[in-house]
Amino acid sequence: MGKSKRNTPKPESNRAQRLAERRAAQEQAANAVTRPFQGLAAxxxxxxxxxxxxxxxxxxxxxxxxxxxxxxxxxxxxxxxxxxxxxxxxxxxxxxxxxxxxxxxxxxxxxxxxxxxxxxxxxxxxxxxxxxxxxxxxxxxxxxxxxxxxxxxxxxxxxxxxxxxxxxxxxxxxxxxxxxxIMPSARIALGPDATGAAWWVDAGEKAHVRWVRPEPEDELMAALARLHAAGGLHLGDGSRFAGTFRTHGLLVPVFDLDRERHPDEWATPADEFAARLAAALDTDEPLSSEERRSRDGLRSRQVTLR
Structure with missing residues (x-):
């Protein structure tokens, strides 16, 4: 019978290479710039x-x-x-x-x-x-x-x-x-008072708006929590707040949409949401207990891309 390979040690060179690759990946992650495009209007x-x-x-x-x-x-x-x-x-x-x-x-x-x-x-x-x-x-x-x-x-x-x-x-x-x-995509034409970049994408079974926001994460999360507690965290009929993800130092709220509607049809609801969000961002009052629960729930559904 041949010897079992279960306990056969792997070549040391392979192990050393894996360790070196892991260290290099950790060093790159540690040196990564958190918000690389900060300071640019775009x-x-x-x-x-x-x-x-x-x-x-x-x-x-x-x-x-x-x-x-x-x-x-x-x-x-x-x-x-x-x-x-x-x-x-x-x-x-x-x-x-x-x-x-x-x-x-x-x-x-x-x-x-x-x-x-x-x-x-x-x-x-x-x-x-x-x-x-x-x-x-x-x-x-x-x-x-x-x-x-x-x-x-x-x-x-x-x-x-x-x-x-x-x-x-x-x-x-x-x-x-x-x-x-390719997934069909379009940039939502926002009004002059709206900030960030809102992008519509048809992912197949669903369409989404992914809205890259420039505000500091804690401030934006508190404002989203206020809207959630008040029932205003949506883009109108045919939409549902899906969660947020973090990338390059910015937070990106995501909304699921009725994919039968044209991207241009979401411009007005997006502006209306932008106005509600701006008002929530301007509020200095401490979060209520219900708003804190909303914030905790929103954070539990958050992911980080990079």
């Missing part, structure tokens, strides 16, 4: 684009001191999930992606490094991973911090290929495969 949209928007682009407004050799387009994801590429042609355009395959502890620093790379790269080149380093350029130094993103939301990835160019069979197959996995 913070909430940048978080949304990085975390859950499938396909969108926006031409970036660079900071005045940055020598702009070519325009730069921010994209949710680029082919191969690379950090950046420069599209060759009569008008060379730089593209940077926020959903990347390789990332460091500070996504804002990665994005800054990718933007600067597009200004010196040759047409047709791509950058697999951004070469950000401690003490290097920050995103606030590279982008105009007061500029919002003028977004174009796509329901496919045809924009990966320049207009008028017929992709080869392999590229066409990649685009079609990506298109099959």
């Amino acid at each position: 913070e909430c949209d940048l978080v949304a684009l990085r975390e859950f928007v499938p396909s969108a682009t926006a031409t970036l407004k660079l900071a005045p001191g940055v020598a702009a050799e070519r325009s730069v387009v921010l994209a949710t994801v680029l082919p191969g999930a690379v950090a950046a590429l420069v599209r060759a042609g009569d008008e060379e355009i730089g593209f940077v992606g926020v959903q990347v395959q390789q990332q460091g502890p500070d996504p804002a620093a990665d994005l800054a490094a990718a933007i600067l790379w597009t200004q010196s790269a040759e047409g047709g080149e791509s950058l697999a991973a951004a070469d950000a380093f401690e003490g290097g350029p920050s995103l606030i130094d590279v982008l105009d911090p007061g500029a919002d993103l003028e977004l174009t939301v796509h329901q496919d990835f045809d924009w990966w290929v320049p207009a008028g160019v017929t992709p080869d069979a392999q590229v066409a197959a990649t685009i079609e495969q990506a298109k099959q996995a």
